[in-house]
Amino acid sequence: xxxxxxxxxxxxxxxxxxxxxxxxxxxxxxxxxxxxxxxxxxxxxxxxxxxxxxxxxxxxxxxxxxxxxxxxxxxxxxxxxxxxxxxxxxxxxxxxxxxxxxxxxxxxxxxxxxxxxxxxxxxxxxxxxxxxxxxxxxxxxxxxxxxxxxxxxxxxxxxxxxxxxxxxxxxxxxxxxxxxxxxxxxxxxxxxxxxxxxxxxxxxxxxxxxxxxx
Amino acid sequence: xxxxxxxxxxxxxxxxxxxxxxxxxxxxxxxxxxxxxxxxxxxxxxxxxxxxxxxxxxxxxxxxxxxxxxxxxxxxxxxxxxxxxxxxxxxxxxxxxxxxxxxxxxxxxxxxxxxxxxxxxxxxxxxxxxxxxxxxxxxxxxxxxxxxxxxxxxxxxxxxxxxxxxxxxxxxxxxxxxxxxxxxxxxxxxxxxxxxxxxxxxxxxxxxxxxxxx
Numbered sequence: 001x002x003x004x005x006x007x008x009x010x011x012x013x014x015x016x017x018x019x020x021x022x023x024x025x026x027x028x029x030x031x032x033x034x035x036x037x038x039x040x041x042x043x044x045x046x047x048x049x050x051x052x053x054x055x056x057x058x059x060x061x062x063x064x065x066x067x068x069x070x071x072x073x074x075x076x077x078x079x080x081x082x083x084x085x086x087x088x089x090x091x092x093x094x095x096x097x098x099x100x101x102x103x104x105x106x107x108x109x110x111x112x113x114x115x116x117x118x119x120x121x122x123x124x125x126x127x128x129x130x131x132x133x134x135x136x137x138x139x140x141x142x143x144x145x146x147x148x149x150x151x152x153x154x155x156x157x158x159x160x161x162x163x164x165x166x167x168x169x170x171x172x173x174x175x176x177x178x179x180x181x182x183x184x185x186x187x188x189x190x191x192x193x194x195x196x197x198x199x200x201x202x203x204x205x206x207x208x209x210x211x212x213x214x
Numbered sequence: 215x216x217x218x219x220x221x222x223x224x225x226x227x228x229x230x231x232x233x234x235x236x237x238x239x240x241x242x243x244x245x246x247x248x249x250x251x252x253x254x255x256x257x258x259x260x261x262x263x264x265x266x267x268x269x270x271x272x273x274x275x276x277x278x279x280x281x282x283x284x285x286x287x288x289x290x291x292x293x294x295x296x297x298x299x300x301x302x303x304x305x306x307x308x309x310x311x312x313x314x315x316x317x318x319x320x321x322x323x324x325x326x327x328x329x330x331x332x333x334x335x336x337x338x339x340x341x342x343x344x345x346x347x348x349x350x351x352x353x354x355x356x357x358x359x360x361x362x363x364x365x366x367x368x369x370x371x372x373x374x375x376x377x378x379x380x381x382x383x384x385x386x387x388x389x390x391x392x393x394x395x396x397x398x399x400x401x402x403x404x405x406x407x408x409x410x411x412x413x414x415x416x417x418x419x420x421x422x423x424x425x426x427x428x
Contacts (some may be wrong), residue, residue: 037252038335038364039356066336068363089366091336105425112426119363120334121252122305141355149282150252152303164355170381180390193375197386197404204270 007148013127016095029105030212031115033129035153036120036137037143037146041163043071045137045198046116052206053112057213062101062115064093071116078087081105092123095130111214121150133212139164140173147181154182159190161205166195215381223229227341230309232345234316241321243427246327246366247343251360252333254365255377258286258410260330264292266303267326271427276315276329278307285330290348295319306337326427335364347426353378354387370397372403375419393427 024031034042046061053059061082063072071086083101085093093115105113115131117124136157138146141164147154154160160182167177175193182191192205231266248256260275266271271406274296275296277286286298297315299307319327329345331338350371352360361368368374374396389407396405406419411427 037333038360039353040400056384067365068235069362089336090338093332116381118307118336119251120336122303122332122334123337126303139253139355141353143383144250146252149280149284151281167355169382169386170384181282 011104013095016099017128022096023102024130029107029110029113030133031113031129031131032133032135033115033117033131034135034137035117035121035124035135036119037121037142040137040142041141041196042116042137043074045161045163046075046114048196048202049114050075050080051211053209053213054078054080055072056153058109060105062098062113064116064118065188066090066118066147085120087118091118091120092127093129095115096125098129098137098213121146121153124155125152133158135159135161137161137163140168144174144178147178151185154185157186157189159192159208162191162193163196165193166198224340227309229322230313230336231342231344232419234309234313237316238344240324243321243324243327243341244269244347245327246330246347246349247329248330248344248351249338251356252331252337254351254353255410256351256357259375259377260289261329263328264289264294267423267427268292268294272323272325274319274324274327276312276327278330278332280304280332301307301332305334306341307331307343310344313398314342319371324352335360335367339366339370347372349373349375351375351377354382355385356387358392361399363413368399369405371410373401373406373422376407377406377410379407379414380412
């Protein structure tokens, strides 16, 4: 019974996601969905992306959070439209909340929409938001076992950003183990190793985004 | 409609949790529910607790994971019963899965049960498992904004373990901000600042567990 209800929820989500993808195609907008654990550095990475691209591409941001608008506040300085979705304790965004957020953006004046999902490696993976790219962000301090423990995310992502590489010397994170597990799940996926606070390894990641944004 | 379904799920969960609490009282067992983000160090902390207490208390462990049994494998060396629950992609444990796990433990031969929940700061908070203590684990590398962003967990916990304090010098984590926000949510909660890998600050935490275990 509960499985049927869940199936129903996912079917409804998928239908709305398909509608969104169709709408975004008409408007020639590409949408990116950033998924990670709490505190892996998604917002800091979005700050870097805004800094790099806000003056050459028309960006819009959708910030998902369980309760606060802290992350959205951090991003308002870039003079790009930011829509906050508070899920009131729910652990993921769904396509219905994205659809409502899109009503509050002027889609005729945007090229790129970036969604920062709620910090969680599990449920956001099951909910298609109508995005074109799913970006998995994971930090070295979470341990090198994340691909094998959360395979769905890494299997379905179009790129992986491994953040906090500056902290590797102080942890037992093995890049070799991480890579090995990731390769098994998704052999061709681009992996960007960065420190968002130290700004290490940023250029290859920015080049990739530039390519996808154009 | 969806809210009603959710309410129903939570009501059923609560009824079963109440049954579990009654059963554990009869058996004179105390149950602890460890909740954290992925990779905050729950399993390493459980290793330390097993090492400290497995020879003086009769421990049992229930390991929740979305897919793998990696954490359970790590804990089998302590010669305590370990039950693995794979949620098959669900983002939290519920009282029904705990009830089934308890059927596989000999409750007449246990004093303490420790549950390691699925790595997630949101949904596990909504699902009472029948535990007596809820322990919030958070690592410094996740940032100092976790109490304010995930208030439910910190409001309802009986203790907070702040892990990876050895990495504070390499991050922008502010213990002052963290403490301030935590105090507002839950003024009297014990906070243990530790490095589980460097074994810093372990003694006060172990003393607290010793007191609760007796």
